[in-house]
Amino acid sequence: MKKVNLADLVRERKFLFFGGKGGVGKTTMAAATATWLADSGKDTLIVATDPTVSLSTTYEQNISETDATKIDTVENLCGLNINPKKATGVFQGRLEGMMQNFTNLFGSDVVSTPCAEEMAAFDQFVSYLQDSNYDHVVFDTAPTGHTLRELSMPFDWSGYMTTQIENRKELSAVMGFNADEEMLEHLKKEKKRYDKAVNSLSDERISAFNLVLLPEKLPIEETARAINDLSQFGIQVQALIVNELIPPDVLKGNWFLERRRATQEKYLQEIEARFNSMLKKDIPLFETDIYGVENLRKVAGFLYDQ
Ligand SMILES: Nc1ncnc2c1ncn2[C@@H]1O[C@H](COP(=O)(O)OP(=O)(O)OP(=O)(O)O)[C@@H](O)[C@H]1O
Numbered sequence: 064m065k066k067v068n069l070a071d072l073v074r075e076r077k078f079l080f081f082g083g084k085g086g087v088g089k090t091t092m093a094a095a096t097a098t099w100l101a102d103s104g105k106d107t108l109i110v111a112t113d114p115t116v117s118l119s120t121t122y123e124q125n126i127s128e129t130d131a132t133k134i135d136t137v138e139n140l141c142g143l144n145i146n147p148k149k150a151t152g153v154f155q156g157r158l159e160g161m162m163q164n165f166t167n168l169f170g171s172d173v174v175s176t177p178c179a180e181e182m183a184a185f186d187q188f189v190s191y192l193q194d195s196n197y198d199h200v201v202f203d204t205a206p207t208g209h210t211l212r213e214l215s216m217p218f219d220w221s222g223y224m225t226t227q228i229e230n231r232k233e234l235s236a237v238m239g240f241n242a243d244e245e246m247l248e249h250l251k252k253e254k255k256r257y258d259k260a261v262n263s264l265s266d267e268r269i270s271a272f273n274l275v276l277l278p279e280k281l282p283i284e285e286t287a288r289a290i291n292d293l294s295q296f297g298i299q300v301q302a303l304i305v306n307e308l309i310p311p312d313v314l315k316g317n318w319f320l321e322r323r324r325a326t327q328e329k330y331l332q333e334i335e336a337r338f339n340s341m342l343k344k345d346i347p348l349f350e351t352d353i354y355g356v357e358n359l360r361k362v363a364g365f366l367y368d369q
């Protein structure tokens with residue numbers, strides 16, 4: 064893949080994902096990116112896809128779990144915290160209806176429902192992948208290969224049920240299943256909607272997957288695994304953000320800091336060698352933690368060279 068710079072990569076994609084191990088800086092990078100895009104005049108939405116208060120903390124204001132909330136301190140920016148416990152999607156509702164009918168017909172032993180919470184979260188996620196209100200939608204957490212695998216379950220189920228129902232049409236008619244033809248059609252439509260959304264995840268012209276990591280052994284291994292897992296779904300990770308580098312000018316002969324920086328250097332070389340073809344960006348460790356728009360703009364300055 065041709066190397067571009069991170070600013071162009073981000074500016075030219077509608078959907079931006081930030082994945083990585085716990086605590087490496089995903090929310091920080093997503094929020095800095097969303098702020099930067101909004102500051103450049105683009106209508107931007109930042110979505111947290113796991114139940115967390117982190118977006119609200121980062122922007123120092125309450126952010127809704129149901130509707131996009133205008134961020135007071137940044138023009139053109141809205142935020143949303145998806146809470147899977149509260150989200151119930153159309154697809155899920157339909158599928159549960161079908162399940163109920165199947166359970167009535169064949170008994171509950173034969174039928175088990177796919178993980179409702181994950182389906183509900185994905186349902187919401189899908190609806191934002193079809194968004195037409197914003198120039199950019201930034202997702203604070205990228206789906207992992209593991210999530211995508213689990214989420215393929217409902218699709219298997221809908222395919223399975225479609226075949227079953229078609230095979231058993233005669234039996235179904237006798238047993239009063241006719242009324243569900245409409246539901247079946249609807250389910251097929253929903254499945255198409257899902258398939259389209261999943262395809263847009265792997266379309267490099269529309270979506271950019273970025274992974275955040277620290278220059279340390281475990282995050283590097285996790286990154287390698289994530290890249291590999293995602294590639295099995297046709298998703299190519301496009302950029303790595305290496306976070307929390309100790310700036311050389313603070314060392315000043317301090318043995319502890321020098322030792323840590325030397326360790327980071329070693330891992331930076333490993334990152335360069337192992338993820339050779341990928342776009343990379345180093346972000347320094349700040350002297351404080353990062354929240355609030357002022358700090359996010361500083362991070363954006365490093366991310367996007369401005
Ligand atoms: N470059 C940095 N310098 C200083 N502090 C940082 C830096 N990057 C992130 N932090 C701080 O590290 C903590 C973790 O960052 P963040 O919440 O962005 O990680 P995360 O990957 O989203 O975590 P989680 O997996 O819990 O969602 C936060 O307190 C944040 O302020």
Ligand SMILES: [Mg+2]
Nearest residue numbers: 089090117203
């Ligand atoms: Mg986070």
